[in-house]
Amino acid sequence: MTMxxxxxxxxxxxxLLIAIVLPELPKELTDDAPAPIDNETQPAPLMSTPDDNExxxxxTKPGWWKHSxxxxxxxxxxxxxxxxxxTEDYDIDIRIMLDGQDAATFPGPSFVSGxxxxxxxMVINSGSSGLIDVCVTDDNFGDIGECDSLSANExxxxxxxxxxxxxNFSSTGRVSxxxxxxxxxxxxxxxxxxxxxxxxxEIPEFPSVFLPVSLLIALAFVFGRKKI
Numbered sequence: 184m185t186m187x188x189x190x191x192x193x194x195x196x197x198x199l200l201i202a203i204v205l206p207e208l209p210k211e212l213t214d215d216a217p218a219p220i221d222n223e224t225q226p227a228p229l230m231s232t233p234d235d236n237e238x239x240x241x242x243t244k245p246g247w248w249k250h251s252x253x254x255x256x257x258x259x260x261x262x263x264x265x266x267x268x269x270t271e272d273y274d275i276d277i278r279i280m281l282d283g284q285d286a287a288t289f290p291g292p293s294f295v296s297g298x299x300x301x302x303x304x305m306v307i308n309s310g311s312s313g314l315i316d317v318c319v320t321d322d323n324f325g326d327i328g329e330c331d332s333l334s335a336n337e338x339x340x341x342x343x344x345x346x347x348x349x350x351n352f353s354s355t356g357r358v359s360x361x362x363x364x365x366x367x368x369x370x371x372x373x374x375x376x377x378x379x380x381x382x383x384x385e386i387p388e389f390p391s392v393f394l395p396v397s398l399l400i401a402l403a404f405v406f407g408r409k410k411i
Contacts, residue, residue, distance in 0.1 A: 273314065273364075273369050274308075274310040275307070275371050276306070276309050276358075276371050277306055277307075277373050278304075278305045278307070278373060279303065279375050280303045281302055281375060287376075290351060291353075292378075293379070293380050294377065294379055295347065295379070295381075296347050296348055296349040296380060296381060297346070297348075300347055301344055301345075302343045302344070303340055304319050304321075304327055304358070305338055306319060306330070306338060306341070307338040308334060308338070308360070310369070312362050314332065314333045314363065315332050315360065316359075316360060317330040317331075317339070317360040318359050320358075322355045323354040327341045327343055332363070347377070347379040349379045349381060352377055353376045355374045357370065357371070358370060358371050358372070
């Protein structure tokens with residue numbers, strides 16, 4: 184089957200047009216402004232213009248071009264800035280005394296039952312930052328006291344009066360506080376031991392014993408001399 188001459192000529196003309204038009208397409212695209220680009224999903228196009236410098240004449244070509252890349256940020260610190268970036272240190276301690284005596288180990292001090300004993304709860308901010316909302320409680324005696332703020336290395340003492348009963352006893356005092364900078368909580372606790380004993384037998388004072396005894400000795404001496 185042979186093709187007609189007219190059809191062959193038409194095909195050749197079409198191929199020739201394609202060969203002429205295709206090389207011109209990139210030039211037309213670069214001469215015109217680019218289509219709108221969403222800068223949020225792809226980089227914006229940059230217009231590049233050739234320069235006249237000898238070394239840069241071939242660096243760029245006229246037209247619109249899109250460039251992509253990334254940047255790196257490097258941070259450096261001198262000694263002064265490093266010294267100011269210190270780690271926060273927050274801590275709290277509690278120490279409990281019974282009438283000025285240490286009661287942290289068993290069996291603890293003894294007191295006469297029925298007597299009143301003063302319990303001292305000393306709270307110390309042993310950190311380098313201030314504390315807020317400091318609260319002291321006791322397992323047996325409930326809420327002991329509160330403090331709105333406590334500066335670094337500052338201390339405060341809360342007191343509670345106890346009426347001693349006969350027997351052996353123990354209790355745990357607790358303290359908590361919040362760092363005013365980082366709002367982190369810190370806490371501490373200490374246990375106390377004590378005992379109550381029955382009242383000691385009262386021993387008469389020396390003058391009350393000496394006078395009657397002296398009187399009896401004197402009378403015996405006087406009557407003894409009369410018999411002689």
